[in-house]
Amino acid sequence: xxxxxxxxxxxxxxxxxxxxxxxxxxxxxxxxYWYKQSAKKPLELxxxxxxxxxxxxxxxxxxFSPECPNSSHLFLHLHTLxxxxxxxxxxxxxxxxxxxxxxQYFGPGTRLTVL
Amino acid sequence: xxxxxxxxxxxFVQEKEAVTLDCTYDTSDPSYGLFWYKxxxxxEMIFLIYQGSYDQQNATEGRYSLNFQKARKSANLxxxxxxxxxxxxxxxxxREGQDNxMRFGAGTRLTVKP
Numbered sequence: 001x002x003x004x005x006x007x008x009x010x011x012x013x014x015x016x017x018x019x020x021x022x023x024x025x026x027x028x029x030x031x032x033y034w035y036k037q038s039a040k041k042p043l044e045l046x047x048x049x050x051x052x053x054x055x056x057x058x059x060x061x062x063x064f065s066p067e068c069p070n071s072s073h074l075f076l077h078l079h080t081l082x083x084x085x086x087x088x089x090x091x092x093x094x095x096x097x098x099x100x101x102x103x104q105y106f107g108p109g110t111r112l113t114v115l
Numbered sequence: 116x117x118x119x120x121x122x123x124x125x126x127f128v129q130e131k132e133a134v135t136l137d138c139t140y141d142t143s144d145p146s147y148g149l150f151w152y153k154x155x156x157x158x159e160m161i162f163l164i165y166q167g168s169y170d171q172q173n174a175t176e177g178r179y180s181l182n183f184q185k186a187r188k189s190a191n192l193x194x195x196x197x198x199x200x201x202x203x204x205x206x207x208x209x210r211e212g213q214d215n216x217m218r219f220g221a222g223t224r225l226t227v228k229p
Binding site for chain 1: 119148150152157158159160161162165167206208210213215216217218219220221222
């Protein structure tokens, strides 16, 4: 595997379900991100982990819970979601610090539908 | 306030022609980076090109070049010799200083006509 991978690619869940999205990066980066992309809205940053510590949470509802067990893996745990949470969830990684340009490389995304 | 503005919701270009996608940005930080990404219908965001605020030359990557006009705060993407596979959404993004937050524009949908 190369780059950034995400599983599953598609997910349909009911509002009472609990599911998790997984992201893995094979680039040796030290920062990982979760973004939400809804129809007709700009990409929204949800969470940032740098060196496995969460450094940013843009007021995301608590029904979204991130987990970063190591620098290569990132999870997004979902529970009691709402239909308006249906979107494309994108994971990204970058090499941060040291004045680098920090280009973010994205995975293919998980298309989530909440019924 | 909108940090990144892409004023063209959709653009059409004839195959083999060049096309310019507009992007303007707003920042008071002297150190920033500008990025362009391509998003095909499959959903993956593909990094295309980067321009640093202190770079003297316009960035180029193959058929992609960035027309960086710092005083006007614009960072337009130029795609030369368009191909059918270039049809996609294109996003301009900016990262300020050492911020983790990368701000994205609303995107431009490019359609290449045969």
